[in-house]
Amino acid sequence: MPEQPEDSAQxxxxxxGLGKVVEAGMSGQAVSAGGVLAxxxxxxxxxxxxxxxxxxxxxxxxxxxxxxxxxxPLVLAAGALVWRLSRKEPLTAALSGVIGVVICAAAVMFxxxxxxxxxxxxxxxxxxxxxxxxxxxxxxxxxxxxxxxxRGSMTEWRGVPALKRAAVVVTLVWIVVxxxxxxxxxxxxxxxxxxxxxxxRLVMGVPLFALAVLFTWLLLExxxxxxxxxxxxxxxxxxxxSRGAGEASSSSSDE
Numbered sequence: 280m281p282e283q284p285e286d287s288a289q290x291x292x293x294x295x296g297l298g299k300v301v302e303a304g305m306s307g308q309a310v311s312a313g314g315v316l317a318x319x320x321x322x323x324x325x326x327x328x329x330x331x332x333x334x335x336x337x338x339x340x341x342x343x344x345x346x347x348x349x350x351x352p353l354v355l356a357a358g359a360l361v362w363r364l365s366r367k368e369p370l371t372a373a374l375s376g377v378i379g380v381v382i383c384a385a386a387v388m389f390x391x392x393x394x395x396x397x398x399x400x401x402x403x404x405x406x407x408x409x410x411x412x413x414x415x416x417x418x419x420x421x422x423x424x425x426x427x428x429x430r431g432s433m434t435e436w437r438g439v440p441a442l443k444r445a446a447v448v449v450t451l452v453w454i455v456v457x458x459x460x461x462x463x464x465x466x467x468x469x470x471x472x473x474x475x476x477x478x479x480r481l482v483m484g485v486p487l488f489a490l491a492v493l494f495t496w497l498l499l500e501x502x503x504x505x506x507x508x509x510x511x512x513x514x515x516x517x518x519x520x521s522r523g524a525g526e527a528s529s530s531s532s533d534e
Contacts, residue, residue: 296320297453300492301425304499318492319485328485331355331380332396336477339393349387349396356380393473397480401465404457411454420450422495445502449495456491459483 296318303314319325331352338348356377364370379399386395414421418437423446427433436442460483467476 296488296492297422297495298425298428300496301422301499302429304496305426305429305503307500307503310493310496310500315489315492315496318496319489325485327359327376329481331383332477332480332484335383335396336474336481339473339477343393345387345391345393345395348393349384352380353384392471394468394471394476397464397468397476400480401461401468404460408454408457408461411450411457415447415450415454420446422446422449422453439506441502441505445498449498452491452494456487459487 299314299318303318308314316322316325320328334351334355335348338351339345342348360374360377382399383396386398387393389395411421414424423436423443424433426436426442426446430436436446463483464476464479467479
């Protein structure tokens with residue numbers, strides 16, 4: 280039975296921005312600026328991601344008062360919540376951009392230290408590093424699970440060398456992204472360089488994420504040309520795996 284549009288939309292939502300990239304790359308869609316922008320949340324998502332930390336940083340530079348500075352992004356987040364609810368957006372969508380701000384502000388209120396605003400981000404990046412690393416060690420890279428979700432089989436991709444190799448490479452790239460954030464930002468945190476830490480957080484947030492999205496899409500677009508369509512019948516997994524192995528071997532000198 281042909282795939283329904285709502286099924287594809289649900290899978291994209293499950294994978295978030297990365298899900299959109301995997302869907303586009305595996306379907307052979309050419310990379311576009313609009314597609315990358317959509318994957319990182321569109322202009323609205325970019326603004327909502329950057330604005331709270333930017334407001335906090337500006338307020339801290341002006342006032343040097345951590346707790347007072349933390350109030351500003353809270354007010355901003357509350358205004359955004361009211362605006363979203365007035366537009367009758369789902370409660371989960373309305374709260375998604377608020378919870379992170381509340382946690383960061385709470386860390387500042389509890390400690391009174393300006394750099395504490397950025398501590399929750401350290402734990403989030405560390406958790407993603409751990410999850411991706413464990414997935415590689417057990418042979419089920421997380422990105423590969425997205426492959427399976429979009430191709431209709433959670434195991435078929437493991438029998439296609441080009442897909443399995445791509446899953447490993449992309450997962451490693453995301454580990455590097457999260458690790459780079461910690462490698463740069465943790466020393467600034469321990470040195471209590473709040474201004475430099477805030478700038479690093481902004482630069483290594485959406486822009487670095489966008490670069491990783493772009494690399495992922497470019498790689499998957501190339502891989503999609505090497506492998507066949509998803510297996511839809513019994514025994515098709517073996518056929519796809521065999522074709523993928525032959526084509527991957529013939530092009531291995533290019534990778």
